[in-house]
Amino acid sequence: MKKYRLGEFEEVVLLTVGILYDNAYGVSVKKEIEQRLKRKVSVGALQSALRRLEEKGYLKTHEGEETQERAGRPKCYFTLTALGKRALAHTKTTRDSLWNALPDIALNPKFNTW
Amino acid sequence: MQNPPRIWMKFFHWFCHPDIARYVEGDLTELYRERIGEKGRRYANVRFAVDVLLLLRPNIIKPLSGSQFTNNRIMFKSYFTIGWRNLLRNKGYSIINIGGLAIGMTVAILIGLWVHNEVSYDKNFVNFRQIAQVMQNQVLDGQVETWRSQAMYLGPELRNNYGKNFERVVIGTFADNHTLAVGSKTATVSGSFMEPDIADMLSLNMISGSRSGLKDINGAMLSQSAARALFGAEEAINKIIRVDQEFDVAVVGVYEDLPDNCSFSNLDVVLSWQIINQAMEQRTGWGNSWFQCLVQLRGDLTMESVSAAIKDAKMKRVMADANNARFKPELFLHPMSRWHLYSSFENGLPAGGQIRYVYMFGLIGTFVLVLACINFMNLSTARSEKRAKEVGVRKSVGSLRRQLIAQFFTESVLMALLALAFAVVLAQLALPWFNSVAGKNLSIHWNSPGFYLTCLAFSVLTGVISGTYPAIILSSFKPVSVLKGARVAGRNAFLPRKVLVVVQFTVSISLIVVTVVIFNQVQFAQQRPIGYTIHDIVSVPIRDNMIMKHYDALRDELLNTGVVEEVAATEGSMTSTYTTNGGFSWQGKDPDRTESFVTLGVTHEFGKTIGWTMEEGRDFSRNIVSDSSGFIINEAAVKYLGFQDPIGETIKWSSNGEWKIIGVVKDMVTQSPFSSVNPMIFFLRSNRISWIRFNAVNVKLKPSASMTGAIDKIRPIFTRYDPEKTFSYAFADQEFGKKFDDERRIANLAFVTTLLAIFISCLGLFGLSSYMAAQRTREIGIRKVMGASTAQLWKLLSKDFVVLVAISCLIAVPISSYFMRDWLTQYEYRIGISWYVYALACGGALAVSLITVSFQSLKAAWGNPVNALRTE
Numbered sequence: 001m002k003k004y005r006l007g008e009f010e011e012v013v014l015l016t017v018g019i020l021y022d023n024a025y026g027v028s029v030k031k032e033i034e035q036r037l038k039r040k041v042s043v044g045a046l047q048s049a050l051r052r053l054e055e056k057g058y059l060k061t062h063e064g065e066e067t068q069e070r071a072g073r074p075k076c077y078f079t080l081t082a083l084g085k086r087a088l089a090h091t092k093t094t095r096d097s098l099w100n101a102l103p104d105i106a107l108n109p110k111f112n113t114w
Numbered sequence: 115m116q117n118p119p120r121i122w123m124k125f126f127h128w129f130c131h132p133d134i135a136r137y138v139e140g141d142l143t144e145l146y147r148e149r150i151g152e153k154g155r156r157y158a159n160v161r162f163a164v165d166v167l168l169l170l171r172p173n174i175i176k177p178l179s180g181s182q183f184t185n186n187r188i189m190f191k192s193y194f195t196i197g198w199r200n201l202l203r204n205k206g207y208s209i210i211n212i213g214g215l216a217i218g219m220t221v222a223i224l225i226g227l228w229v230h231n232e233v234s235y236d237k238n239f240v241n242f243r244q245i246a247q248v249m250q251n252q253v254l255d256g257q258v259e260t261w262r263s264q265a266m267y268l269g270p271e272l273r274n275n276y277g278k279n280f281e282r283v284v285i286g287t288f289a290d291n292h293t294l295a296v297g298s299k300t301a302t303v304s305g306s307f308m309e310p311d312i313a314d315m316l317s318l319n320m321i322s323g324s325r326s327g328l329k330d331i332n333g334a335m336l337s338q339s340a341a342r343a344l345f346g347a348e349e350a351i352n353k354i355i356r357v358d359q360e361f362d363v364a365v366v367g368v369y370e371d372l373p374d375n376c377s378f379s380n381l382d383v384v385l386s387w388q389i390i391n392q393a394m395e396q397r398t399g400w401g402n403s404w405f406q407c408l409v410q411l412r413g414d415l416t417m418e419s420v421s422a423a424i425k426d427a428k429m430k431r432v433m434a435d436a437n438n439a440r441f442k443p444e445l446f447l448h449p450m451s452r453w454h455l456y457s458s459f460e461n462g463l464p465a466g467g468q469i470r471y472v473y474m475f476g477l478i479g480t481f482v483l484v485l486a487c488i489n490f491m492n493l494s495t496a497r498s499e500k501r502a503k504e505v506g507v508r509k510s511v512g513s514l515r516r517q518l519i520a521q522f523f524t525e526s527v528l529m530a531l532l533a534l535a536f537a538v539v540l541a542q543l544a545l546p547w548f549n550s551v552a553g554k555n556l557s558i559h560w561n562s563p564g565f566y567l568t569c570l571a572f573s574v575l576t577g578v579i580s581g582t583y584p585a586i587i588l589s590s591f592k593p594v595s596v597l598k599g600a601r602v603a604g605r606n607a608f609l610p611r612k613v614l615v616v617v618q619f620t621v622s623i624s625l626i627v628v629t630v631v632i633f634n635q636v637q638f639a640q641q642r643p644i645g646y647t648i649h650d651i652v653s654v655p656i657r658d659n660m661i662m663k664h665y666d667a668l669r670d671e672l673l674n675t676g677v678v679e680e681v682a683a684t685e686g687s688m689t690s691t692y693t694t695n696g697g698f699s700w701q702g703k704d705p706d707r708t709e710s711f712v713t714l715g716v717t718h719e720f721g722k723t724i725g726w727t728m729e730e731g732r733d734f735s736r737n738i739v740s741d742s743s744g745f746i747i748n749e750a751a752v753k754y755l756g757f758q759d760p761i762g763e764t765i766k767w768s769s770n771g772e773w774k775i776i777g778v779v780k781d782m783v784t785q786s787p788f789s790s791v792n793p794m795i796f797f798l799r800s801n802r803i804s805w806i807r808f809n810a811v812n813v814k815l816k817p818s819a820s821m822t823g824a825i826d827k828i829r830p831i832f833t834r835y836d837p838e839k840t841f842s843y844a845f846a847d848q849e850f851g852k853k854f855d856d857e858r859r860i861a862n863l864a865f866v867t868t869l870l871a872i873f874i875s876c877l878g879l880f881g882l883s884s885y886m887a888a889q890r891t892r893e894i895g896i897r898k899v900m901g902a903s904t905a906q907l908w909k910l911l912s913k914d915f916v917v918l919v920a921i922s923c924l925i926a927v928p929i930s931s932y933f934m935r936d937w938l939t940q941y942e943y944r945i946g947i948s949w950y951v952y953a954l955a956c957g958g959a960l961a962v963s964l965i966t967v968s969f970q971s972l973k974a975a976w977g978n979p980v981n982a983l984r985t986e
Contacts, residue, residue: 026141043145044168047138051173063137069147071117073140 004090025075058084193524210881218486219537225479235454240317246447248407251462258462263403282311282410305383323367333366333386340382487580489878494584506596518589526581534573618875619922625868626955627930632861645782646724651846677819682723685715691784697768715806731777742800744776751793788941887974895982911971923956
């Protein structure tokens with residue numbers, strides 16, 4: 001199942017784009033991640049990840065409005081593609097199946113020491 | 115509203131991929147403004163810079179036009195494929211092109227090897243930049259003569275009084291043949307008596323012994339080949355050799371043979387100077403310039419400065435002696451690097467020499483190569499219409515002009531490289547023949563990277579030069595017009611092609627003139643009446659005094675064999691009399707005149723032997739005792755002396771007494787057949803001039819006798835009187851023939867290159883005419899249907915080319931005439947260039963080109979018009 005390979009950061013970005021739904025552009029995604037995950041995200045890392053996901057076909061872009069606070073530069077909105085959604089679903093199911101396979105004892109070593 | 119720092123923004127735009135730059139810039143600006151609001155401008159500026167720097171990531175940075183790099187590689191592959199397919203598709207055209215180029219390159223390679231060999235002459239000596247020969251200019255008869263020879267006293271003089279200029283000074287004899295004998299083994303090798311420093315000066319590679327060995331009073335050094343000839347595999351060192359049956363020497367060293375392309379290539383034995391020093395000191399003074407003087411300058415001095423320093427070295431010594439001082443000797447240095455190529459002097463000034471031929475053949479080689487390049491250009495552009503559509507399609511699908519040019523260059527370079535491969539093979543095959551013609555021992559430098567690089571560089575250059583014009587023409591087509599099928603070429607498109615054909619034939623015709631003139635000149639000199647007979651004369655060098663002691667007995671025995679007509683001994687070889695003497699005075703002589711005569715000591719029957727023609731007076735006679743003080747002079751000498759009636763006049767010859775002129779002979783060519791005859795004096799062997807050494811016995815054989823049989827008969831007679839039993843001989847006519855070797859060699863080389871040049875030019879003409887005929891197939895078909903005759907069609911198709919060749923004739927005649935007149939001035943005895951030479955060259959070129967073109971034009975004219983018209 002090579003075709004759905006997602007890196008950790010890519011997965012985060014992809015999910016965030018999904019969360020923001022129709023308001024996902026560079027700055028909003030950055031802020032959303034920083035706010036939810038309490039981690040710093042550089043513009044470079046984010047843009048790089050977004051382009052990569054776009055190249056992989058998980059995201060598509062469309063040009064947004066030009067606003068004053070952006071000095072007349074348009075926003076580039078990202079939305080999930082069908083492939084992107086499948087990739088997320090695939091990631092989730094593989095994780096879930098791994099979680100399900102995980103024996104309780106592995107997470108609760110207390111029982112082991114009785 | 116605040117904007118982010120401009121410089122960082124510029125930097126960002128410089129590296130960022132243009133597709134996303136606007137959006138990211140928006141993001142960055144939005145964040146920047148927020149940060150100003152939160153923590154102030156300073157903080158925002160820093161964060162902005164950090165953000166920009168962190169954007170430096172592979173998929174955000176714009177590609178370094180990197181995609182084109184990979185694309186180019188593929189394009190080159192495509193160029194080669196297309197080029198190769200084009201070669202295969204037009205086989206005839208490719209053969210003409212590659213064949214022509216290969217022949218041109220073969221000529222260029224061979225001439226290049228020859229030029230390299232000539233230019234590298236003498237450069238193999240470690241000290242060649244510092245070595246020079248001391249020359250002297252002397253005024254003789256108002257003319258400055260330049261001599262390589264010096265008095266032996268010059269050596270010590272330079273060493274003692276001018277020593278600060280020189281690292282080494284060596285006096286030696288000129289190379290001469292010496293017989294070396296060990297037991298029963300003998301070998302005749304060339305060599306010199308030299309002072310010991312010569313070994314260091316020439317940095318001889320000693321195989322055994324040391325370079326200082328010649329300091330030994332009776333030492334001799336042998337070259338490896340001479341040592342092998344005498345001793346085989348045995349050690350040569352300390353063995354005793356008998357030299358010229360006169361003295362014994364001990365071998366003190368064996369050195370590696372010197373290479374072919376150096377002035378000492380035939381130096382096979384170096385004998386200790388001390389062997390002859392004593393004897394020479396008694397016999398010679400400052401006036402006897404019999405020796406060579408070689409010097410090696412101190413490292414930091416220039417030839418010019420030392421030349422100036424020693425200029426008067428001889429004059430100062432001979433000042434007191436009016437007899438020598440009147441020649442006003444001036445010394446100068448002739449650097450080793452110039453010995454071979456700049457050996458001529460005229461009136462005391464350098465006058466070129468062999469370099470003339472290096473330039474001449476360099477030029478011819480270049481021309482032949484250029485002719486081949488022109489073929490390529492012409493054929494490629496002529497075929498341009500065939501490729502016009504291809505160019506149109508390529509351009510409309512997006513080829514850049516640059517790429518088309520690259521494509522055509524690739525094709526021409528590919529062709530040039532293929533031609534190079536053939537040329538190297540051809541050159542290797544032709545080399546033995548070339549060596550025999552050029553009198554060289556050249557070989558292709560298979561082991562030298564320089565050779566490959568030069569060849570490769572040359573062929574790429576050839577490809578580029580010959581590809582430039584077609585590449586520019588072909589790539590300039592407008593796609594719309596060529597795809598619409600419009601004629602690509604206007605009238606003017608033919609012009610450059612015509613010019614190139616004219617250039618080709620101008621060169622070819624000039625070369626024909628050059629060849630014919632050289633051949634004529636050589637033939638003219640060969641047919642020159644020489645004033646005596648050289649046929650059936652065998653010249654036997656005298657190596658032992660015994661022969662002259664028993665000369666009369668020897669002569670009688672030779673005459674008794676029945677195959678010999680007459681015998682005469684001479685001072686030197688009669689076909690090359692280069693002994694000149696001065697010190698003559700006669701009545702009515704201008705006292706300031708510094709005369710010089712060619713002198714030759716002979717025996718009584720010399721005249722009969724060589725069959726000279728007496729003009730006045732009588733020949734030497736055995737019956738008249740007073741003939742031992744008689745001179746026979748030639749016509750040139752009569753003119754020189756200025757006597758109305760020379761017979762009976764008296765000439766005083768410095769310390770050798772008074773002589774009477776008893777006869778005058780017709781001028782005889784005994785020196786260069788290309789120069790006028792010098793004044794000559796013949797005299798008899800007698801006690802008055804006992805120092806004359808006789809060096810050759812000339813035997814005139816009866817014409818009826820077979821040569822080999824006669825030689826077998828005279829051989830035992832000579833060996834009887836020569837204790838060492840060395841007998842060798844040379845035919846006078848062959849010796850005389852050698853005087854033409856150089857000129858004949860040049861003539862042969864010129865002849866072959868001319869043939870090739872014409873061949874290449876015609877090859878191009880053939881290709882061009884066949885293409886033209888093919889282009890006009892339908893036109894010819896229609897003309898034929900309308901009733902044109904074969905002759906008319908032939909005329910139509912051939913006329914254009916013939917006109918071009920005719921124009922070439924008009925250009926070539928004045929050019930070649932100018933150059934060949936100049937070339938001829940080096941010979942005193944020379945031809946004038948008559949009109950028929952030009953007529954021959956022009957007529958020949960016209961005929962050959964007409965025949966070439968006719969092949970195609972007749973083929974087209976004879977073709978069935980139905981077939982021609984059906985081709986669509």
